[in-house]
Amino acid sequence: MTTEPESFPRRHARTQRFSLGAPRAFSVAPDGSRVVFLRSSSGTDRANKLWVLDLPEGSERVAAEPGALLRGSSEELSAEERARRERSREGGAGIVGYATDAAVELASFALSGRLFVAELRAGTARGLDVPGPVIDPRPSPDGRYVAYVARGALRVVEAEGGGDRALTEEGTENVTHGLAEFIAAEEMGRSRGFWWSPESDRLLVARVDDTPVRRWWISDPAQPERDPQRVPYPAAGTANAEVRLFVTDLAGTRTEVAWDRARYPYLAHVHWSGAGAPLLLVQARDQRSQLFLAVDPDTGATRMVHADEDPHWLDLFPGVPSWSPSGRLVRVADEGGARVLAVGERPLTGPQLHVRAVLDVSDDDVLVSASAGERAAEPEIGQVHVYRVNELGVERVSEEPGVHSAVRSGAVTVLVSAVPDRAGSQVRVLREGKQVATVATCAENPGMSPRVQFTQGGARRVPCALLMPRDYDGVTPLPVLMDPYGGPHGPRVLAAHNAHLTSQWFADQGFAVVVADGRGTPGRSPAWEKAIDGDFTLSLDDQVDALRDLARSHPLDLSQVAIRGWSFGGWLAALAVLRRPDVFHAGIAGAPVTDWRLYDTHYTERYLGDPAANPEAYAGSSLVTDGGLSSPAPPHRPLMIVHGTADDNVVFAHALRLSSALLAAGRPHEVLPLSGVTHMTPQEQVAENLLLLQVDFLKRSLGLE
Template sequence: MMTEADSFPRRHARTQRFTLGAPRAFTVAPDGSRVVFLRSGSGTDRANSLWVLDLPDGTERVAADPRALLGGATEHLSPEERARRERSREGGAGIVGYATDAAVELACFALSGRLFAAELRAGTARELPVAGTVIDPRPSPDGRHIAYVARGALRVTGAGGEDDRPLAEPESKQVAYGLAEFIAAEEMGRSRGFWWSPESDRLLVARVDDSPVRRWWISDPAHPDRDPQHVPYPAAGTDNADVRLFVIGLDGVRTEVVWDWARYPYLAHVHWSAAGAPLLLVQARDQRSQLYLAVDPETGATRMVHADEDPVWLDLFPGVPCWSPSGQLVRIADEGGARVLAVGERPLTGAQLHVRAVLDISDGDVLVSASAGEEAEVPETGEVHVYRVNELGTERVSQEPGVHSAVRAGGVMVLVSSTLDRPGARVRVLRDGKQAALVASYAEDPGMSPRVTLTEGGARRIPCAVLMPTDYPGDTPLPVLLDPYGGPHGPRVVAAHNAHLTSQWFADQGFAVVVADGRGTPGRSPAWEKAVHHDFTVSLDDQVEALHELAKRYPLDLSRVAIRGWSYGGWLAGLAVLRRPDVFHAGIAGAPVTDWRLYDTHYTERYLGDPAAHPESYAKSSLVTDDGLSSPAEPHRPLMIVHGTADDNVVFAHALRLSSALLAAGRPHEVLPLSGVTHMTPQEQVAENLLLLQVDFLRRTLRLG
């Protein structure tokens, strides 16, 4: 199946959803003199270069070009680096990440497993001769040393490449120093495994021992001559990796950091700044209690700074915990039914604001991203804004309706803004609140604009997006396609143009497309997110409620309703077809979690509990148990299952088990295996044809002309 080169499916795949060429990963120098970022050379170029924007003149220059540094050679990635990119859903190439010293004068990065350093003032980059395949290099705050991981060892070298040596070497093949374990990177938002001291004389280093973790085999059936991968995967109810933390000096002297590891095995967050002692956030396995611990780097002893408990679960948030410049604990907490910012023991926000992340902390305020809380005066469906918060009150920085984030230092703020009426994101550099520069984007214009209405549906006021065909005259009911994610961590109803492009393309094929963010999705209230506790199926209830209420206001043909989704959305699509064939007439389940006992510990146990203690929760939310197939014998609705055979997050076994259960129950279905494809979007031709095959399936099964 092929299309013309400029079709939306082809361009959408070639541009990686129109993200290539857009600037990202911003760092602002503390003196406000420059902004560092990544950007590829065009909207179809995967290879990112390291760029510098000089202020105040606003000129941009390349600090490191991956093609020049590699001399045109092909980039090669180690299995460890491929795994890191899979965890972060990184689809780019070239320089995909970097770290700087405290002054933002030296940057370092790994490229094709080699170590490079760039002098940001001079704009020169060079390779440093070091041992092994380099992962996650990070300069010391003073810029004199660079620490990195190679072959499971934490190593350090001088900034000029001199005196390269190991600081901690693995005791076995199952041990690694300085890397995040699978669930930290996949579920906790912690992608790092080592942290420099402010004085640049020692590091906090995680030691990960995977030997307790059950091993799974990930193979490519299309290539039986290749050895399968033997990977540690901590499935729900099974053992996690043993994660410990050490203070290691540049002289190699190590001191173990001590806390009640048996009770609090999850190392969720580490913060080390000049404002206070090293700060840890450790969680209990059931994630209902957690401790904020200050570390004595001389002895490794810890003292409790604060403790949290919640009868349901405790969430983790970007940017916290950390110290304020005055040495107060900064955290985000669920208090009084709201998600608030707290400094010390005092909450600085209330129910008007739902705080999502801490972006920066200065002497005078805390910069946060937040959405309107349930008690906000005006609903702001799908919007996320940047706010300044201090003891005097709250000030909104971003003004136009949309989705905003920011990076700040030295009186300079980089404000990244996406809106419904403008493709991509606009990046403005503000000094003292006034625009000093714009960072150019080379991303391609999609050439289409979503015809989208953001609204609410049902008695629960479920956030929804409704999309109609571009040329729809509005005189006849349309077949309906629900296009949700619908679960934790994945909001889809957002006030941003590009987020709705694929849904609009499906709408232009003759559908009314509905996207609903029901209970369990983030951004509204703690109670909304925690409503899925021990029961994911409420996600389906909200899809049905939204659909039926919207049908009272929009021309929706409820006799022809389909649903598609990926990952949690794929599970939701399968559940819809199996449990509610009275509502849904066809479904496309992409990479679905069909049996939650096969998904990882930190995610699954947070929501469904320990499978040994709560087997009923797993059975109710499963697609492959008797509960999962317990819908009326007729009608049997068509279901297409799509899954990558190389997926190491939602493994291919999920699709195979669902297909086996459906076959045993006599239920018609189709299975589309994607050979060698992981959980991320596959290569251009596969991604393009996958969209086209889905439309063909929907037309066939809904009997559209």
């Protein structure tokens, strides 16, 4: 008896895109004695365990195992925890996040709404008896306490389990303490709402009041017996949550932090270290101005450290702002046409690098991730590297062409590297630049390698990845599938193996697959990203230009061109078949933003402005206005709209409004509702069959059956 091998769609779904079993979320002890991380036991196991890698031995051990801690019972997640995981696109289970004290000796985490701590030296874990459900527990830097959120209140408990108490009043339907509001978690990269002082005697605590935010209802039509969920959603042009910040001591005495919240309502980043006063980054609603503020924790008064302005918008970057150990401001800024690292008032990088994030700041240097700038000697398409930067110059830490990231403390660096010709990611532990250990992966090998060519297309040199079937003869013209995201925050042309697995599977169905990162996508230059200011449709122009240019040098059949995408990519796919039917002959729009007035404030207003002041920008980028449907004239191209009914990010109303507008305009289309599915589509059967249904639609629509 033989067993048929599992199909790629099945394995892709079962392994959550081959991510399960891969180590992640690294912390390095300052004394260099251990590395802490999360990893599940296999490539199909969703439940992460907390692990410790002891150095210099290089031996691994489990510090906390969910099954043992829960004694075999299944996890139960609160609505707040499910929302947090949706915001972070977390599809795992078990221990999905943790925090440590300053010495990385004590870790805390929530599991099934309960609070647990793990002694990392001893490798023992235990639960603490506290009110729940617990959200985002974090030890104090000295390891004596753990602060956490329960029932909308910030609470603190001794690490040994005694003295549990509330530092704020309990939350209400509209007010929470110590949690990030929707817009911060979804768009600003700020997933937390409280921060310990370096002395472990006080905390900065965010108070969020979403009373002003308009309420929407999200329901599951397939479950009519269930009540719809009432959620606050700050759509473009409407009110945001009110966010205030308080210095709170361990007795619960609070002092409000004062800044011009009317002018700068967005609390984008908070940093509190021993190198200086608490540091805030606050932004104006239009995101064209921002202030770096130092806080007096005794009085709550603030003073301006630095101010930025930009005629387009100011981006936010991981790891900054922060203080250097010498007390200088570390930031990333757009200056002189380049994205640079600045320490104090001095830029330490130039146009050769496009800085993406600050990874660590030490006495000697700043560790950053960056891609090649537009003035670099070579384009290095899709590559992201790790660099050491100081006043003496720039040194690249990562070597192989690929996508690299790092976590560092003291002399130890954990370097995570994904490259085109090796599946998954390799994790190496370096001490003063020399490898001393590796962290094993349990992720499944996909069993296939993408046949990808990195190139550039069009007059603007759009970065592209071109994938052909693995059995392709190199001569026969192939139908084309454009497979972009194509918008802000979502680069798809990456020099990494697993990034192109799905595209390769589509190629193996008989397509030439083109992935193009046009204007608006990150990683090239500030001007490239900000070219879409007020007009998202430039993204479509770049897809067309790249396609036509590649067809001059590759056997692409331009009479059979389809496009697929999700989220922004879904909007782009629908836009392509509606506005350029001369180029695109079929499209699949997954969870598309069809009317930008229905998307959130911080994201949409950054690019399109206030809808009341700039209605033409919203109309020009809309799929449901007359301009999006009545022009150009037929031919009408096949369009499949796919959307999860439980999506609370790009709500299902987007798909329904587009379908209604298409019906009113007499345009044929298909709608595939995913019952109970969110923006992530984590369900195995949904993820598997969605790939198969897309191929079926493409072949039917292009007459390839």
